[in-house]
Amino acid sequence: MxxxxxxxxxxxxxxxxxxxxxxxxxxxxxxxxxxxxxxxxxxxxxxxxxxxxxxxxxxxxxxxxxxxxxxxxxxxxxxxxxxxxxxxxxxxxxxxxxxxxxxxxxxxxxxxxxxxxxxxxxxxxxxxVTCGGQATIPIVAAVSRVVPVGYAEIVASIASKSAGPGTRANIDEFTETTSAAIVSVGGAAAGKAIIILNPAEPPLIMRDTVFCLVDASAPGIGDEIRSSVEKMVSDVAAYVPGYRLKQQVQITDIPADRPVRSLVPAGTHRPTHQVSVFLEVEGAAHYLPAYAGNLxxxxxxxxxxxxxxxxxxxxxxxxx
CATH class of the missing domain: 3.40.50.720 (NAD(P)-binding Rossmann-like Domain)
Incomplete structure:
Protein backbone atom coordinates (compact mmCIF):
# COMPACT_ATOMS: atom_id res chain seq x y z
CA MET A 1 0.00 0.00 0.00
CA VAL A 129 -27.51 11.30 7.09
CA THR A 130 -29.05 7.89 6.23
CA CYS A 131 -29.25 5.53 3.27
CA GLY A 132 -32.68 6.91 2.41
CA GLY A 133 -31.38 10.44 2.74
CA GLN A 134 -28.44 9.78 0.45
CA ALA A 135 -30.82 8.37 -2.17
CA THR A 136 -33.55 11.00 -2.02
CA ILE A 137 -32.14 14.32 -0.80
CA PRO A 138 -30.27 14.88 -4.09
CA ILE A 139 -33.63 14.75 -5.87
CA VAL A 140 -35.22 17.27 -3.49
CA ALA A 141 -32.20 19.52 -4.04
CA ALA A 142 -32.52 19.13 -7.81
CA VAL A 143 -36.15 20.27 -7.70
CA SER A 144 -35.44 23.12 -5.28
CA ARG A 145 -32.77 24.48 -7.61
CA VAL A 146 -35.52 25.15 -10.12
CA VAL A 147 -38.49 26.11 -7.96
CA PRO A 148 -39.15 26.47 -4.20
CA VAL A 149 -40.25 23.18 -2.61
CA GLY A 150 -42.98 23.79 -0.06
CA TYR A 151 -43.01 20.20 1.17
CA ALA A 152 -40.98 17.09 0.36
CA GLU A 153 -41.78 13.54 1.44
CA ILE A 154 -39.56 10.54 0.87
CA VAL A 155 -40.28 6.84 1.25
CA ALA A 156 -37.32 4.45 1.38
CA SER A 157 -38.05 0.74 1.03
CA ILE A 158 -35.21 -1.68 1.72
CA ALA A 159 -34.94 -5.44 2.01
CA SER A 160 -35.31 -6.56 5.59
CA LYS A 161 -32.28 -8.83 5.17
CA SER A 162 -30.07 -5.81 4.42
CA ALA A 163 -30.96 -4.08 7.71
CA GLY A 164 -28.69 -5.16 10.53
CA PRO A 165 -29.16 -4.55 14.27
CA GLY A 166 -27.71 -1.04 14.07
CA THR A 167 -30.16 0.02 11.37
CA ARG A 168 -33.09 -1.46 13.28
CA ALA A 169 -32.05 0.28 16.48
CA ASN A 170 -32.01 3.61 14.65
CA ILE A 171 -35.45 3.67 13.02
CA ASP A 172 -36.64 6.71 14.99
CA GLU A 173 -33.36 8.53 14.41
CA PHE A 174 -33.60 7.63 10.71
CA THR A 175 -36.87 9.49 10.27
CA GLU A 176 -35.78 12.48 12.36
CA THR A 177 -32.35 12.90 10.78
CA THR A 178 -33.57 12.37 7.22
CA SER A 179 -36.48 14.77 7.69
CA ALA A 180 -34.13 17.45 9.01
CA ALA A 181 -31.67 16.98 6.14
CA ILE A 182 -34.47 17.18 3.55
CA VAL A 183 -34.83 20.77 4.74
CA SER A 184 -31.24 21.79 5.54
CA VAL A 185 -29.55 20.10 2.56
CA GLY A 186 -32.39 19.43 0.15
CA GLY A 187 -33.79 22.94 0.45
CA ALA A 188 -37.43 22.04 1.13
CA ALA A 189 -39.45 24.29 3.44
CA ALA A 190 -40.75 21.19 5.26
CA GLY A 191 -39.97 17.50 4.98
CA LYS A 192 -40.96 14.03 6.11
CA ALA A 193 -39.17 10.67 5.84
CA ILE A 194 -40.61 7.16 6.00
CA ILE A 195 -38.65 3.88 5.94
CA ILE A 196 -40.02 0.43 5.15
CA LEU A 197 -38.16 -2.79 5.92
CA ASN A 198 -39.63 -5.14 3.34
CA PRO A 199 -39.55 -8.83 4.41
CA ALA A 200 -40.39 -10.13 0.92
CA GLU A 201 -38.63 -13.27 -0.30
CA PRO A 202 -36.63 -13.21 -2.45
CA PRO A 203 -35.39 -9.83 -1.12
CA LEU A 204 -36.37 -6.81 -3.19
CA ILE A 205 -33.96 -4.17 -4.44
CA MET A 206 -33.93 -0.78 -2.69
CA ARG A 207 -36.68 1.52 -3.96
CA ASP A 208 -37.14 5.19 -3.09
CA THR A 209 -39.98 7.56 -3.85
CA VAL A 210 -39.75 11.34 -3.64
CA PHE A 211 -42.78 13.63 -3.60
CA CYS A 212 -42.29 17.40 -3.83
CA LEU A 213 -45.08 19.97 -3.66
CA VAL A 214 -44.24 23.04 -5.74
CA ASP A 215 -45.69 25.94 -7.69
CA ALA A 216 -44.96 24.84 -11.24
CA SER A 217 -47.56 26.99 -12.98
CA ALA A 218 -45.04 29.07 -14.92
CA PRO A 219 -44.43 27.99 -18.55
CA GLY A 220 -41.49 25.63 -19.04
CA ILE A 221 -40.96 24.90 -15.34
CA GLY A 222 -41.85 21.23 -15.74
CA ASP A 223 -39.14 20.67 -18.35
CA GLU A 224 -36.60 22.47 -16.18
CA ILE A 225 -37.48 20.26 -13.20
CA ARG A 226 -37.13 17.08 -15.26
CA SER A 227 -33.80 18.21 -16.66
CA SER A 228 -32.48 19.10 -13.20
CA VAL A 229 -33.55 15.74 -11.74
CA GLU A 230 -31.99 13.78 -14.62
CA LYS A 231 -28.72 15.70 -14.19
CA MET A 232 -28.71 14.96 -10.46
CA VAL A 233 -29.34 11.25 -11.04
CA SER A 234 -26.29 11.24 -13.30
CA ASP A 235 -24.22 12.99 -10.62
CA VAL A 236 -25.15 10.44 -7.95
CA ALA A 237 -24.62 7.52 -10.33
CA ALA A 238 -21.04 8.72 -10.82
CA TYR A 239 -20.21 7.29 -7.38
CA VAL A 240 -23.16 4.87 -6.97
CA PRO A 241 -23.39 3.11 -10.36
CA GLY A 242 -26.58 1.24 -9.42
CA TYR A 243 -28.54 4.48 -8.80
CA ARG A 244 -31.15 5.16 -11.46
CA LEU A 245 -34.60 6.50 -12.28
CA LYS A 246 -37.19 3.74 -12.32
CA GLN A 247 -39.48 5.71 -14.64
CA GLN A 248 -39.87 9.22 -16.00
CA VAL A 249 -40.36 12.13 -13.61
CA GLN A 250 -44.07 12.79 -13.12
CA ILE A 251 -45.48 16.29 -12.62
CA THR A 252 -49.21 16.41 -11.93
CA ASP A 253 -51.73 19.12 -11.08
CA ILE A 254 -52.94 19.33 -7.49
CA PRO A 255 -56.75 19.66 -7.48
CA ALA A 256 -58.07 22.78 -5.77
CA ASP A 257 -59.98 20.71 -3.21
CA ARG A 258 -56.98 18.65 -2.09
CA PRO A 259 -56.00 19.64 1.49
CA VAL A 260 -52.29 20.31 1.02
CA ARG A 261 -52.15 23.68 2.79
CA SER A 262 -51.43 21.98 6.13
CA LEU A 263 -48.28 20.34 4.74
CA VAL A 264 -46.47 23.57 3.87
CA PRO A 265 -45.28 26.18 6.40
CA ALA A 266 -47.46 29.18 7.15
CA GLY A 267 -46.98 31.97 4.65
CA THR A 268 -45.96 29.58 1.87
CA HIS A 269 -47.85 29.75 -1.43
CA ARG A 270 -50.25 26.88 -1.98
CA PRO A 271 -48.55 24.30 -4.25
CA THR A 272 -49.99 23.84 -7.71
CA HIS A 273 -48.20 20.63 -8.70
CA GLN A 274 -46.79 17.43 -7.27
CA VAL A 275 -43.44 16.20 -8.56
CA SER A 276 -43.07 12.43 -8.18
CA VAL A 277 -39.71 10.73 -8.67
CA PHE A 278 -39.26 6.96 -8.46
CA LEU A 279 -35.77 5.59 -7.90
CA GLU A 280 -34.04 2.25 -7.73
CA VAL A 281 -30.68 1.58 -6.10
CA GLU A 282 -28.86 -1.63 -6.99
CA GLY A 283 -25.91 -2.51 -4.79
CA ALA A 284 -22.43 -3.36 -6.04
CA ALA A 285 -22.62 -6.68 -4.13
CA HIS A 286 -19.30 -6.10 -2.39
CA TYR A 287 -20.62 -7.74 0.78
CA LEU A 288 -24.34 -8.43 0.61
CA PRO A 289 -26.13 -9.25 -2.68
CA ALA A 290 -27.17 -6.58 -5.15
CA TYR A 291 -30.55 -6.04 -3.50
CA ALA A 292 -28.76 -4.18 -0.67
CA GLY A 293 -28.53 -0.86 -2.46
CA ASN A 294 -29.04 0.85 0.89
CA LEU A 295 -25.59 -0.38 1.95
Missing part, protein backbone atom coordinates in the same frame (compact mmCIF):
# COMPACT_ATOMS: atom_id res chain seq x y z
CA UNK A 2 1.17 3.52 -0.75
CA UNK A 3 2.60 5.42 2.20
CA UNK A 4 0.88 8.50 0.83
CA UNK A 5 -2.55 7.09 1.54
CA UNK A 6 -4.37 8.20 4.69
CA UNK A 7 -5.07 5.43 7.18
CA UNK A 8 -8.66 4.87 8.28
CA UNK A 9 -10.40 2.84 10.93
CA UNK A 10 -13.95 1.52 10.74
CA UNK A 11 -15.92 1.10 13.95
CA UNK A 12 -18.73 -1.40 13.46
CA UNK A 13 -18.12 -4.82 11.92
CA UNK A 14 -21.71 -5.33 10.73
CA UNK A 15 -23.17 -5.03 7.25
CA UNK A 16 -22.32 -1.37 6.64
CA UNK A 17 -18.84 -1.48 8.15
CA UNK A 18 -17.87 -4.65 6.30
CA UNK A 19 -19.13 -3.35 2.96
CA UNK A 20 -17.22 -0.11 3.53
CA UNK A 21 -14.02 -1.99 4.38
CA UNK A 22 -14.20 -3.89 1.12
CA UNK A 23 -14.70 -0.65 -0.81
CA UNK A 24 -11.66 0.93 0.84
CA UNK A 25 -9.53 -2.11 0.04
CA UNK A 26 -10.71 -2.46 -3.55
CA UNK A 27 -11.52 1.02 -4.78
CA UNK A 28 -9.89 3.75 -2.71
CA UNK A 29 -7.32 6.06 -4.27
CA UNK A 30 -6.38 8.02 -1.14
CA UNK A 31 -7.25 5.73 1.80
CA UNK A 32 -5.96 2.49 3.28
CA UNK A 33 -7.33 0.34 6.08
CA UNK A 34 -5.69 0.82 9.46
CA UNK A 35 -8.14 -1.06 11.66
CA UNK A 36 -11.51 -2.80 11.78
CA UNK A 37 -13.22 -2.41 15.15
CA UNK A 38 -16.10 -4.42 16.62
CA UNK A 39 -17.47 -5.66 19.91
CA UNK A 40 -18.34 -9.24 18.90
CA UNK A 41 -15.22 -11.43 18.52
CA UNK A 42 -17.28 -13.89 16.47
CA UNK A 43 -18.60 -11.35 13.96
CA UNK A 44 -18.19 -12.13 10.27
CA UNK A 45 -16.86 -8.61 9.65
CA UNK A 46 -13.91 -9.02 12.03
CA UNK A 47 -13.15 -12.49 10.68
CA UNK A 48 -13.22 -11.21 7.11
CA UNK A 49 -10.99 -8.25 8.02
CA UNK A 50 -8.44 -10.57 9.63
CA UNK A 51 -8.38 -12.79 6.52
CA UNK A 52 -7.72 -9.70 4.42
CA UNK A 53 -4.80 -8.64 6.59
CA UNK A 54 -6.55 -5.74 8.32
CA UNK A 55 -5.67 -5.21 12.02
CA UNK A 56 -8.71 -5.91 14.19
CA UNK A 57 -9.99 -5.46 17.72
CA UNK A 58 -13.17 -6.71 19.39
CA UNK A 59 -12.81 -4.22 22.25
CA UNK A 60 -14.65 -1.30 20.67
CA UNK A 61 -13.31 2.24 20.66
CA UNK A 62 -11.08 1.61 23.69
CA UNK A 63 -9.48 -1.29 21.86
CA UNK A 64 -8.90 0.95 18.85
CA UNK A 65 -7.16 3.59 20.94
CA UNK A 66 -4.92 0.92 22.47
CA UNK A 67 -3.89 -0.58 19.09
CA UNK A 68 -0.40 -0.26 17.71
CA UNK A 69 -0.46 2.35 14.97
CA UNK A 70 -3.50 4.20 16.30
CA UNK A 71 -1.59 7.48 16.13
CA UNK A 72 -1.27 7.05 12.34
CA UNK A 73 -5.02 6.80 11.76
CA UNK A 74 -6.45 10.06 10.41
CA UNK A 75 -10.07 9.20 9.68
CA UNK A 76 -12.54 7.03 11.58
CA UNK A 77 -15.77 5.80 10.00
CA UNK A 78 -18.46 5.05 12.56
CA UNK A 79 -20.92 2.39 11.39
CA UNK A 80 -22.42 1.52 14.77
CA UNK A 81 -25.54 3.25 16.10
CA UNK A 82 -26.56 6.80 16.88
CA UNK A 83 -26.17 6.31 20.62
CA UNK A 84 -22.82 4.55 20.30
CA UNK A 85 -21.51 7.31 18.04
CA UNK A 86 -21.98 9.89 20.77
CA UNK A 87 -19.63 7.88 22.97
CA UNK A 88 -17.17 7.12 20.17
CA UNK A 89 -16.97 10.74 19.07
CA UNK A 90 -16.42 11.85 22.65
CA UNK A 91 -13.42 9.53 22.90
CA UNK A 92 -11.86 10.13 19.47
CA UNK A 93 -12.39 13.79 18.59
CA UNK A 94 -10.23 15.07 21.49
CA UNK A 95 -7.46 12.86 20.05
CA UNK A 96 -7.62 14.70 16.72
CA UNK A 97 -9.38 12.05 14.65
CA UNK A 98 -11.79 13.12 11.93
CA UNK A 99 -15.10 11.24 12.21
CA UNK A 100 -17.24 10.24 9.23
CA UNK A 101 -20.51 9.28 10.90
CA UNK A 102 -22.63 6.69 9.09
CA UNK A 103 -25.21 6.64 11.90
CA UNK A 104 -28.13 9.08 12.26
CA UNK A 105 -26.53 10.70 15.34
CA UNK A 106 -26.18 14.01 13.47
CA UNK A 107 -23.56 15.49 15.78
CA UNK A 108 -21.77 17.08 12.84
CA UNK A 109 -23.05 18.78 9.67
CA UNK A 110 -24.89 16.72 7.06
CA UNK A 111 -23.09 15.81 3.83
CA UNK A 112 -24.74 14.44 0.71
CA UNK A 113 -21.89 14.33 -1.84
CA UNK A 114 -23.87 15.19 -4.97
CA UNK A 115 -25.29 18.27 -3.22
CA UNK A 116 -22.76 19.72 -0.78
CA UNK A 117 -19.56 17.65 -0.82
CA UNK A 118 -17.16 20.59 -0.51
CA UNK A 119 -18.98 22.58 2.17
CA UNK A 120 -17.74 20.79 5.31
CA UNK A 121 -14.42 19.17 4.41
CA UNK A 122 -12.70 20.86 7.37
CA UNK A 123 -15.24 19.63 9.94
CA UNK A 124 -13.96 17.16 12.52
CA UNK A 125 -17.23 15.23 12.52
CA UNK A 126 -19.52 14.95 9.49
CA UNK A 127 -22.80 13.08 9.26
CA UNK A 128 -23.79 11.00 6.24
CA UNK A 296 -23.98 0.60 -1.32
CA UNK A 297 -25.24 4.17 -1.42
CA UNK A 298 -24.33 4.81 2.22
CA UNK A 299 -20.83 3.39 2.06
CA UNK A 300 -20.15 4.89 -1.38
CA UNK A 301 -21.16 8.32 -0.09
CA UNK A 302 -19.01 7.96 3.03
CA UNK A 303 -16.05 6.84 0.95
CA UNK A 304 -16.51 9.79 -1.40
CA UNK A 305 -16.32 12.24 1.50
CA UNK A 306 -13.27 10.66 3.10
CA UNK A 307 -11.50 10.48 -0.26
CA UNK A 308 -12.00 14.20 -0.82
CA UNK A 309 -10.94 15.03 2.74
CA UNK A 310 -7.76 12.97 2.36
CA UNK A 311 -7.06 14.53 -1.02
CA UNK A 312 -7.44 18.02 0.46
CA UNK A 313 -5.15 17.21 3.40
CA UNK A 314 -2.49 15.80 1.07
CA UNK A 315 -2.65 18.89 -1.14
CA UNK A 316 -2.15 21.16 1.85
CA UNK A 317 0.89 19.16 2.97
CA UNK A 318 2.41 19.62 -0.48
CA UNK A 319 1.78 23.37 -0.32
CA UNK A 320 3.58 23.57 3.03
Missing amino acids: SSQKAKVAIIGSGNIGTDLMIKVLRNSEHLEMGAMVGIDPASDGLARAARLGVPTTAEGVDGLIAMDGFEDIEFVFDATSAKAHEHNAGRLQPLGKTMIDLTPAAIGPYIVPAVNLTEHLDAQNVNM DIMTSAGLQVAERMAQQKAARKVEL
Whole structure:
Protein backbone atom coordinates (compact mmCIF):
# COMPACT_ATOMS: atom_id res chain seq x y z
CA MET A 1 0.00 0.00 0.00
CA SER A 2 1.17 3.52 -0.75
CA SER A 3 2.60 5.42 2.20
CA GLN A 4 0.88 8.50 0.83
CA LYS A 5 -2.55 7.09 1.54
CA ALA A 6 -4.37 8.20 4.69
CA LYS A 7 -5.07 5.43 7.18
CA VAL A 8 -8.66 4.87 8.28
CA ALA A 9 -10.40 2.84 10.93
CA ILE A 10 -13.95 1.52 10.74
CA ILE A 11 -15.92 1.10 13.95
CA GLY A 12 -18.73 -1.40 13.46
CA SER A 13 -18.12 -4.82 11.92
CA GLY A 14 -21.71 -5.33 10.73
CA ASN A 15 -23.17 -5.03 7.25
CA ILE A 16 -22.32 -1.37 6.64
CA GLY A 17 -18.84 -1.48 8.15
CA THR A 18 -17.87 -4.65 6.30
CA ASP A 19 -19.13 -3.35 2.96
CA LEU A 20 -17.22 -0.11 3.53
CA MET A 21 -14.02 -1.99 4.38
CA ILE A 22 -14.20 -3.89 1.12
CA LYS A 23 -14.70 -0.65 -0.81
CA VAL A 24 -11.66 0.93 0.84
CA LEU A 25 -9.53 -2.11 0.04
CA ARG A 26 -10.71 -2.46 -3.55
CA ASN A 27 -11.52 1.02 -4.78
CA SER A 28 -9.89 3.75 -2.71
CA GLU A 29 -7.32 6.06 -4.27
CA HIS A 30 -6.38 8.02 -1.14
CA LEU A 31 -7.25 5.73 1.80
CA GLU A 32 -5.96 2.49 3.28
CA MET A 33 -7.33 0.34 6.08
CA GLY A 34 -5.69 0.82 9.46
CA ALA A 35 -8.14 -1.06 11.66
CA MET A 36 -11.51 -2.80 11.78
CA VAL A 37 -13.22 -2.41 15.15
CA GLY A 38 -16.10 -4.42 16.62
CA ILE A 39 -17.47 -5.66 19.91
CA ASP A 40 -18.34 -9.24 18.90
CA PRO A 41 -15.22 -11.43 18.52
CA ALA A 42 -17.28 -13.89 16.47
CA SER A 43 -18.60 -11.35 13.96
CA ASP A 44 -18.19 -12.13 10.27
CA GLY A 45 -16.86 -8.61 9.65
CA LEU A 46 -13.91 -9.02 12.03
CA ALA A 47 -13.15 -12.49 10.68
CA ARG A 48 -13.22 -11.21 7.11
CA ALA A 49 -10.99 -8.25 8.02
CA ALA A 50 -8.44 -10.57 9.63
CA ARG A 51 -8.38 -12.79 6.52
CA LEU A 52 -7.72 -9.70 4.42
CA GLY A 53 -4.80 -8.64 6.59
CA VAL A 54 -6.55 -5.74 8.32
CA PRO A 55 -5.67 -5.21 12.02
CA THR A 56 -8.71 -5.91 14.19
CA THR A 57 -9.99 -5.46 17.72
CA ALA A 58 -13.17 -6.71 19.39
CA GLU A 59 -12.81 -4.22 22.25
CA GLY A 60 -14.65 -1.30 20.67
CA VAL A 61 -13.31 2.24 20.66
CA ASP A 62 -11.08 1.61 23.69
CA GLY A 63 -9.48 -1.29 21.86
CA LEU A 64 -8.90 0.95 18.85
CA ILE A 65 -7.16 3.59 20.94
CA ALA A 66 -4.92 0.92 22.47
CA MET A 67 -3.89 -0.58 19.09
CA ASP A 68 -0.40 -0.26 17.71
CA GLY A 69 -0.46 2.35 14.97
CA PHE A 70 -3.50 4.20 16.30
CA GLU A 71 -1.59 7.48 16.13
CA ASP A 72 -1.27 7.05 12.34
CA ILE A 73 -5.02 6.80 11.76
CA GLU A 74 -6.45 10.06 10.41
CA PHE A 75 -10.07 9.20 9.68
CA VAL A 76 -12.54 7.03 11.58
CA PHE A 77 -15.77 5.80 10.00
CA ASP A 78 -18.46 5.05 12.56
CA ALA A 79 -20.92 2.39 11.39
CA THR A 80 -22.42 1.52 14.77
CA SER A 81 -25.54 3.25 16.10
CA ALA A 82 -26.56 6.80 16.88
CA LYS A 83 -26.17 6.31 20.62
CA ALA A 84 -22.82 4.55 20.30
CA HIS A 85 -21.51 7.31 18.04
CA GLU A 86 -21.98 9.89 20.77
CA HIS A 87 -19.63 7.88 22.97
CA ASN A 88 -17.17 7.12 20.17
CA ALA A 89 -16.97 10.74 19.07
CA GLY A 90 -16.42 11.85 22.65
CA ARG A 91 -13.42 9.53 22.90
CA LEU A 92 -11.86 10.13 19.47
CA GLN A 93 -12.39 13.79 18.59
CA PRO A 94 -10.23 15.07 21.49
CA LEU A 95 -7.46 12.86 20.05
CA GLY A 96 -7.62 14.70 16.72
CA LYS A 97 -9.38 12.05 14.65
CA THR A 98 -11.79 13.12 11.93
CA MET A 99 -15.10 11.24 12.21
CA ILE A 100 -17.24 10.24 9.23
CA ASP A 101 -20.51 9.28 10.90
CA LEU A 102 -22.63 6.69 9.09
CA THR A 103 -25.21 6.64 11.90
CA PRO A 104 -28.13 9.08 12.26
CA ALA A 105 -26.53 10.70 15.34
CA ALA A 106 -26.18 14.01 13.47
CA ILE A 107 -23.56 15.49 15.78
CA GLY A 108 -21.77 17.08 12.84
CA PRO A 109 -23.05 18.78 9.67
CA TYR A 110 -24.89 16.72 7.06
CA ILE A 111 -23.09 15.81 3.83
CA VAL A 112 -24.74 14.44 0.71
CA PRO A 113 -21.89 14.33 -1.84
CA ALA A 114 -23.87 15.19 -4.97
CA VAL A 115 -25.29 18.27 -3.22
CA ASN A 116 -22.76 19.72 -0.78
CA LEU A 117 -19.56 17.65 -0.82
CA THR A 118 -17.16 20.59 -0.51
CA GLU A 119 -18.98 22.58 2.17
CA HIS A 120 -17.74 20.79 5.31
CA LEU A 121 -14.42 19.17 4.41
CA ASP A 122 -12.70 20.86 7.37
CA ALA A 123 -15.24 19.63 9.94
CA GLN A 124 -13.96 17.16 12.52
CA ASN A 125 -17.23 15.23 12.52
CA VAL A 126 -19.52 14.95 9.49
CA ASN A 127 -22.80 13.08 9.26
CA MET A 128 -23.79 11.00 6.24
CA VAL A 129 -27.51 11.30 7.09
CA THR A 130 -29.05 7.89 6.23
CA CYS A 131 -29.25 5.53 3.27
CA GLY A 132 -32.68 6.91 2.41
CA GLY A 133 -31.38 10.44 2.74
CA GLN A 134 -28.44 9.78 0.45
CA ALA A 135 -30.82 8.37 -2.17
CA THR A 136 -33.55 11.00 -2.02
CA ILE A 137 -32.14 14.32 -0.80
CA PRO A 138 -30.27 14.88 -4.09
CA ILE A 139 -33.63 14.75 -5.87
CA VAL A 140 -35.22 17.27 -3.49
CA ALA A 141 -32.20 19.52 -4.04
CA ALA A 142 -32.52 19.13 -7.81
CA VAL A 143 -36.15 20.27 -7.70
CA SER A 144 -35.44 23.12 -5.28
CA ARG A 145 -32.77 24.48 -7.61
CA VAL A 146 -35.52 25.15 -10.12
CA VAL A 147 -38.49 26.11 -7.96
CA PRO A 148 -39.15 26.47 -4.20
CA VAL A 149 -40.25 23.18 -2.61
CA GLY A 150 -42.98 23.79 -0.06
CA TYR A 151 -43.01 20.20 1.17
CA ALA A 152 -40.98 17.09 0.36
CA GLU A 153 -41.78 13.54 1.44
CA ILE A 154 -39.56 10.54 0.87
CA VAL A 155 -40.28 6.84 1.25
CA ALA A 156 -37.32 4.45 1.38
CA SER A 157 -38.05 0.74 1.03
CA ILE A 158 -35.21 -1.68 1.72
CA ALA A 159 -34.94 -5.44 2.01
CA SER A 160 -35.31 -6.56 5.59
CA LYS A 161 -32.28 -8.83 5.17
CA SER A 162 -30.07 -5.81 4.42
CA ALA A 163 -30.96 -4.08 7.71
CA GLY A 164 -28.69 -5.16 10.53
CA PRO A 165 -29.16 -4.55 14.27
CA GLY A 166 -27.71 -1.04 14.07
CA THR A 167 -30.16 0.02 11.37
CA ARG A 168 -33.09 -1.46 13.28
CA ALA A 169 -32.05 0.28 16.48
CA ASN A 170 -32.01 3.61 14.65
CA ILE A 171 -35.45 3.67 13.02
CA ASP A 172 -36.64 6.71 14.99
CA GLU A 173 -33.36 8.53 14.41
CA PHE A 174 -33.60 7.63 10.71
CA THR A 175 -36.87 9.49 10.27
CA GLU A 176 -35.78 12.48 12.36
CA THR A 177 -32.35 12.90 10.78
CA THR A 178 -33.57 12.37 7.22
CA SER A 179 -36.48 14.77 7.69
CA ALA A 180 -34.13 17.45 9.01
CA ALA A 181 -31.67 16.98 6.14
CA ILE A 182 -34.47 17.18 3.55
CA VAL A 183 -34.83 20.77 4.74
CA SER A 184 -31.24 21.79 5.54
CA VAL A 185 -29.55 20.10 2.56
CA GLY A 186 -32.39 19.43 0.15
CA GLY A 187 -33.79 22.94 0.45
CA ALA A 188 -37.43 22.04 1.13
CA ALA A 189 -39.45 24.29 3.44
CA ALA A 190 -40.75 21.19 5.26
CA GLY A 191 -39.97 17.50 4.98
CA LYS A 192 -40.96 14.03 6.11
CA ALA A 193 -39.17 10.67 5.84
CA ILE A 194 -40.61 7.16 6.00
CA ILE A 195 -38.65 3.88 5.94
CA ILE A 196 -40.02 0.43 5.15
CA LEU A 197 -38.16 -2.79 5.92
CA ASN A 198 -39.63 -5.14 3.34
CA PRO A 199 -39.55 -8.83 4.41
CA ALA A 200 -40.39 -10.13 0.92
CA GLU A 201 -38.63 -13.27 -0.30
CA PRO A 202 -36.63 -13.21 -2.45
CA PRO A 203 -35.39 -9.83 -1.12
CA LEU A 204 -36.37 -6.81 -3.19
CA ILE A 205 -33.96 -4.17 -4.44
CA MET A 206 -33.93 -0.78 -2.69
CA ARG A 207 -36.68 1.52 -3.96
CA ASP A 208 -37.14 5.19 -3.09
CA THR A 209 -39.98 7.56 -3.85
CA VAL A 210 -39.75 11.34 -3.64
CA PHE A 211 -42.78 13.63 -3.60
CA CYS A 212 -42.29 17.40 -3.83
CA LEU A 213 -45.08 19.97 -3.66
CA VAL A 214 -44.24 23.04 -5.74
CA ASP A 215 -45.69 25.94 -7.69
CA ALA A 216 -44.96 24.84 -11.24
CA SER A 217 -47.56 26.99 -12.98
CA ALA A 218 -45.04 29.07 -14.92
CA PRO A 219 -44.43 27.99 -18.55
CA GLY A 220 -41.49 25.63 -19.04
CA ILE A 221 -40.96 24.90 -15.34
CA GLY A 222 -41.85 21.23 -15.74
CA ASP A 223 -39.14 20.67 -18.35
CA GLU A 224 -36.60 22.47 -16.18
CA ILE A 225 -37.48 20.26 -13.20
CA ARG A 226 -37.13 17.08 -15.26
CA SER A 227 -33.80 18.21 -16.66
CA SER A 228 -32.48 19.10 -13.20
CA VAL A 229 -33.55 15.74 -11.74
CA GLU A 230 -31.99 13.78 -14.62
CA LYS A 231 -28.72 15.70 -14.19
CA MET A 232 -28.71 14.96 -10.46
CA VAL A 233 -29.34 11.25 -11.04
CA SER A 234 -26.29 11.24 -13.30
CA ASP A 235 -24.22 12.99 -10.62
CA VAL A 236 -25.15 10.44 -7.95
CA ALA A 237 -24.62 7.52 -10.33
CA ALA A 238 -21.04 8.72 -10.82
CA TYR A 239 -20.21 7.29 -7.38
CA VAL A 240 -23.16 4.87 -6.97
CA PRO A 241 -23.39 3.11 -10.36
CA GLY A 242 -26.58 1.24 -9.42
CA TYR A 243 -28.54 4.48 -8.80
CA ARG A 244 -31.15 5.16 -11.46
CA LEU A 245 -34.60 6.50 -12.28
CA LYS A 246 -37.19 3.74 -12.32
CA GLN A 247 -39.48 5.71 -14.64
CA GLN A 248 -39.87 9.22 -16.00
CA VAL A 249 -40.36 12.13 -13.61
CA GLN A 250 -44.07 12.79 -13.12
CA ILE A 251 -45.48 16.29 -12.62
CA THR A 252 -49.21 16.41 -11.93
CA ASP A 253 -51.73 19.12 -11.08
CA ILE A 254 -52.94 19.33 -7.49
CA PRO A 255 -56.75 19.66 -7.48
CA ALA A 256 -58.07 22.78 -5.77
CA ASP A 257 -59.98 20.71 -3.21
CA ARG A 258 -56.98 18.65 -2.09
CA PRO A 259 -56.00 19.64 1.49
CA VAL A 260 -52.29 20.31 1.02
CA ARG A 261 -52.15 23.68 2.79
CA SER A 262 -51.43 21.98 6.13
CA LEU A 263 -48.28 20.34 4.74
CA VAL A 264 -46.47 23.57 3.87
CA PRO A 265 -45.28 26.18 6.40
CA ALA A 266 -47.46 29.18 7.15
CA GLY A 267 -46.98 31.97 4.65
CA THR A 268 -45.96 29.58 1.87
CA HIS A 269 -47.85 29.75 -1.43
CA ARG A 270 -50.25 26.88 -1.98
CA PRO A 271 -48.55 24.30 -4.25
CA THR A 272 -49.99 23.84 -7.71
CA HIS A 273 -48.20 20.63 -8.70
CA GLN A 274 -46.79 17.43 -7.27
CA VAL A 275 -43.44 16.20 -8.56
CA SER A 276 -43.07 12.43 -8.18
CA VAL A 277 -39.71 10.73 -8.67
CA PHE A 278 -39.26 6.96 -8.46
CA LEU A 279 -35.77 5.59 -7.90
CA GLU A 280 -34.04 2.25 -7.73
CA VAL A 281 -30.68 1.58 -6.10
CA GLU A 282 -28.86 -1.63 -6.99
CA GLY A 283 -25.91 -2.51 -4.79
CA ALA A 284 -22.43 -3.36 -6.04
CA ALA A 285 -22.62 -6.68 -4.13
CA HIS A 286 -19.30 -6.10 -2.39
CA TYR A 287 -20.62 -7.74 0.78
CA LEU A 288 -24.34 -8.43 0.61
CA PRO A 289 -26.13 -9.25 -2.68
CA ALA A 290 -27.17 -6.58 -5.15
CA TYR A 291 -30.55 -6.04 -3.50
CA ALA A 292 -28.76 -4.18 -0.67
CA GLY A 293 -28.53 -0.86 -2.46
CA ASN A 294 -29.04 0.85 0.89
CA LEU A 295 -25.59 -0.38 1.95
CA ASP A 296 -23.98 0.60 -1.32
CA ILE A 297 -25.24 4.17 -1.42
CA MET A 298 -24.33 4.81 2.22
CA THR A 299 -20.83 3.39 2.06
CA SER A 300 -20.15 4.89 -1.38
CA ALA A 301 -21.16 8.32 -0.09
CA GLY A 302 -19.01 7.96 3.03
CA LEU A 303 -16.05 6.84 0.95
CA GLN A 304 -16.51 9.79 -1.40
CA VAL A 305 -16.32 12.24 1.50
CA ALA A 306 -13.27 10.66 3.10
CA GLU A 307 -11.50 10.48 -0.26
CA ARG A 308 -12.00 14.20 -0.82
CA MET A 309 -10.94 15.03 2.74
CA ALA A 310 -7.76 12.97 2.36
CA GLN A 311 -7.06 14.53 -1.02
CA GLN A 312 -7.44 18.02 0.46
CA LYS A 313 -5.15 17.21 3.40
CA ALA A 314 -2.49 15.80 1.07
CA ALA A 315 -2.65 18.89 -1.14
CA ARG A 316 -2.15 21.16 1.85
CA LYS A 317 0.89 19.16 2.97
CA VAL A 318 2.41 19.62 -0.48
CA GLU A 319 1.78 23.37 -0.32
CA LEU A 320 3.58 23.57 3.03
